[in-house]
Amino acid sequence: MDYQQILELVKEVSKAGLTNFEYTEGNIRIAMSCPQPEEKIVVPASNIALQEAIGVSANSVNGANTAGTEGVAAPSQAAEAVGEKGGNLVKSPLVGTFYAAPSEDAEPFIKVGDTVKKGQTLAIVEAMKLMNEIESEFDGVVTEILVENEENVEYGQPLFRIQ
Template structure:
């Protein structure tokens, strides 16, 4: 995908009523969400250097009304359905009080029939699970608090 095509795609999605868009090939994965960021991931480093403005990190939303509890927040990278376990009869990936390592699977978010593993971005202890199993989640919504 050329830079002009990517910029046109970003503009088209921005102008549409879509809240999320994903395009994937063997060497390129483009995910866009309208709330606060666009994320571009690619295997071609030259492409990443060409579009730094299109790349952004997922962060938990801040509000003045809520006090920020201690710990780090793991937020949902996409809109979908949150699942705490790999199947209905399986134990949850993690529970409050469990020690976790960076990269460890915490849950799954199903989006468009695809199961997306949510990995911990931090080492620490699961202080709080902020959503219920099988609950719908939004892009950027806090899922876990880890201290």
């Protein structure tokens, strides 16, 4: 078996979605394995807050909905519900840990009701041991802080609402 044939074999095994493959010909043995990606399950910090944000009744979430036509909305719908309240959203520019204050014993950078200016530091997101200041992209009043201190945040996740 030559190099091109081995490459073709690898491509075909990958395309077929196989997780394990073994081939033996004479004194040549080729074994390939690709572990299945782990399925991530995201559990909201507060199911009640999520239900309120997406407008789902507690009965339908707890299984009391017998019609089966309603259910919990997808996470993307929850994000859309956050955006429907109006105002400008400041979103996380990276994945990391959200910090509302410069240190554990310090006051938070901002609170709900504070007036902020464009360029003002609102929080810090730590990524790979680097502290990244999150600055306001808007002038206005902070109407909502959408994450808790030391909470893990995703890229593009809304952090603040400013009106």
